[in-house]
Amino acid sequence: MNPRILLAVALALLPLAAAAAxxxxxxxxxxxxxxxxxxxxxxxVTLRPGPDGSWILRKDTKGTAGLAALLGASTQEASRFRWRGAVPEAISYDYHLVAAGKDKQRHLQVDWSKRQVSVQDGKHADTYPAQPGMVERNTVPLAVGLALGDGKQQISLPVGVRQTVETENFKVAGSETVKVPAGSFQAERVERSDAAKTFSAWYVPGRYPLPVKLAQSDGGNLVLELVSYSQP
Structure with missing residues (x-):
């Protein structure tokens, strides 16, 4: 093959290789x-390949102490997405909460051929336009971590919620030592910088794509601290 053609092919593939890396x-x-x-x-939290080139991010939370254990509380969240560069672009999201014999469910589905999002939340159903590169609540921490790994200090994400795609903004607020069961880390503290300010997380970019510590006030002042991280 002509060397010029080989060079053109190599250059064309470089952005794809960089994104995959x-x-x-x-x-x-x-x-x-x-x-x-x-x-x-x-x-x-698990990440694994899904069907048709998609990926599955699943988060299973179980109450083991206090009132959460008494109520038998548990939540399951499952996101199916495709990679758009290094962004986990949403395909679907399922949420299921069980507590005291009651359950709450939400299903979000993105039809990219129609650029439309459908959300079923109990008896309520909503549809709205999809936005390229949109994520949903379960994949937000992963999307933020990947952006930090690319060196970004300020991050803006289109997030599909119940009735619309909202823009959520995050920024690196400083560097500090944080101790969690998995160890002591010099971490970047990330805050949500828009009006909501419901998200604080500590990341170690280049080592973990997820935070080693996450504090969220929109779900009952919950704090998650990393115990272990493994890859098959």
């Missing part, structure tokens, strides 16, 4: 969960 391999991350400073449960 920044996406994580399958993993299992385990966290301890506390609420208002009290032990509450444990969470397991």
């Amino acid at each position: 920044t996406t994580p391999k399958p993993f299992t991350a385990r966290y301890q969960v506390s609420q208002d400073g009290q032990p509450m449960g444990e969470a397991t």
